[in-house]
Amino acid sequence: MDDNRPKDVGKVQSPATDKMWGGRFGEGPAAIMREINASIPFDKRLWKEDIAASRAHVAMLGKQGILSRDDADAIDAGLASVHAEFERDGVPVDLAREDIHMTVESRLAELIGPVAGRLHTARSRNDQVATDFKLWVRTAMEEVDGALVSLINILLDLAQRHCDTIMPGFTHLQVAQPVTLGHHMMAYVEMLWRDRSRFSDARRRLNQCPLGSAALAGTGFAIDRFETAAALGFDGPTRNSLDSVSDRDFALDYLAAASQCALHLSRLAEEVIIWASQPFGFLHLPDSFSTGSSIMPQKRNPDAAELVRGHCGRIIGAFTALMVTMKGLPLAYSKDMQDDKPPVFEAHDLLGLCLCAMTGMLAQSRFDGARMQAAASSGFSTATDLADWLVRAKNIPFREAHHIVGAMVKAAEGMSCTLNQLPIDAAVAIDSRIDAATLAALSVEASVASRTSYGGTAPNNIRQQVAERRAALAKEDGV
Ligand code: ARG
Numbered sequence: 001m002d003d004n005r006p007k008d009v010g011k012v013q014s015p016a017t018d019k020m021w022g023g024r025f026g027e028g029p030a031a032i033m034r035e036i037n038a039s040i041p042f043d044k045r046l047w048k049e050d051i052a053a054s055r056a057h058v059a060m061l062g063k064q065g066i067l068s069r070d071d072a073d074a075i076d077a078g079l080a081s082v083h084a085e086f087e088r089d090g091v092p093v094d095l096a097r098e099d100i101h102m103t104v105e106s107r108l109a110e111l112i113g114p115v116a117g118r119l120h121t122a123r124s125r126n127d128q129v130a131t132d133f134k135l136w137v138r139t140a141m142e143e144v145d146g147a148l149v150s151l152i153n154i155l156l157d158l159a160q161r162h163c164d165t166i167m168p169g170f171t172h173l174q175v176a177q178p179v180t181l182g183h184h185m186m187a188y189v190e191m192l193w194r195d196r197s198r199f200s201d202a203r204r205r206l207n208q209c210p211l212g213s214a215a216l217a218g219t220g221f222a223i224d225r226f227e228t229a230a231a232l233g234f235d236g237p238t239r240n241s242l243d244s245v246s247d248r249d250f251a252l253d254y255l256a257a258a259s260q261c262a263l264h265l266s267r268l269a270e271e272v273i274i275w276a277s278q279p280f281g282f283l284h285l286p287d288s289f290s291t292g293s294s295i296m297p298q299k300r301n302p303d304a305a306e307l308v309r310g311h312c313g314r315i316i317g318a319f320t321a322l323m324v325t326m327k328g329l330p331l332a333y334s335k336d337m338q339d340d341k342p343p344v345f346e347a348h349d350l351l352g353l354c355l356c357a358m359t360g361m362l363a364q365s366r367f368d369g370a371r372m373q374a375a376a377s378s379g380f381s382t383a384t385d386l387a388d389w390l391v392r393a394k395n396i397p398f399r400e401a402h403h404i405v406g407a408m409v410k411a412a413e414g415m416s417c418t419l420n421q422l423p424i425d426a427a428v429a430i431d432s433r434i435d436a437a438t439l440a441a442l443s444v445e446a447s448v449a450s451r452t453s454y455g456g457t458a459p460n461n462i463r464q465q466v467a468e469r470r471a472a473l474a475k476e477d478g479v
Pocket of ligand 1: 125337
């Protein structure tokens, strides 16, 4: 026995004496059960999808003769009333009604009476929730795509305006080679274009309807799952009822794509933050997207960009949360899966906010071309051009040319000048093959104009890529 152990360590605290949570026991276990069990506080967001899926289901039940025409019509009219009511007044949150499915159905029963009980023929909340959530995530994917296109359009505008604006390109955040701002903007267009393809790929994979899988095993009623699938805009029904009610891949696909998209936005946000800092001064943030400091009057803080950078962490957290919830769950449905919705809702709200903030911020930002060009001229950014020139004009092997330029950089550093300011005799002393034409090859304009390889930074390349992306967007719109 450890004698240093506090004497009362094994004593069970009486719940009633615990001020934090003991009081809850006074409500009795049923109230606690109700609280942990209920999802209505958050799944009320599925109300439109829930009613739409129920209407498709009841129409099919009527058509198949599983319900009488009159009953099916009465239920459908009742669901239309519930829709109108919820649209007008919002969804009532009553924990006793547990979730959106029971909230809709019990309101329906209040409106149309016992015939409402026939709606739940040949289905279960397990296939219902999978269907509702798929419909919701599908719309979410479409919304993200629209927001991505808006941001891409702003980036294309900037790229077009700044095809010839020279800035330093960095590796290791050290000045590497001159590039154009247009080229830099188009790099983000590429990332966001891949994001779009991830969302559309996920949407295609999602688009099979689980409705009619019932609790897990299917149903003995002569339902037509192809009919309900088509009515709800799915490509067809899911193929395996067990998988249908236990699958949340579509939500994970959404969160994975959202995470990667948020990651891209966080990189752009970080660059905006760096560019807007005083030592850089590449970018002037609009008043509408910066905040002041309560103590330092000169400050213009890039809060929106910082929050885009920060929210990325929460979106990746949402993805992780659902991955961990789903890990190791046996087939088919388990109540753990009710926790699938909050992370998806949160990630979607945050991603929408980040995309809109980035779009608004960039649309109104001003770039300082002169400062960017000056920065591009620093740090011997055209050293590679000089080495390339020696290879091309003097037939010197690249490794040797690299060595010669290294010596020139060292000399220029010693004289505190740039490479093209190096006195010609100092340059010739390093290698006799260097002449005045060599140094002329060293302007940042000549450097960017020379990089005409496919995907390179040359202004004409960028103009062409902007035009190609614009044409692709116009084609999607059917223009
Ligand atoms: N509220 C539940 C959820 O979101 C609906 C499914 C409940 N099914 C069940 N067998 N308890 O997952």
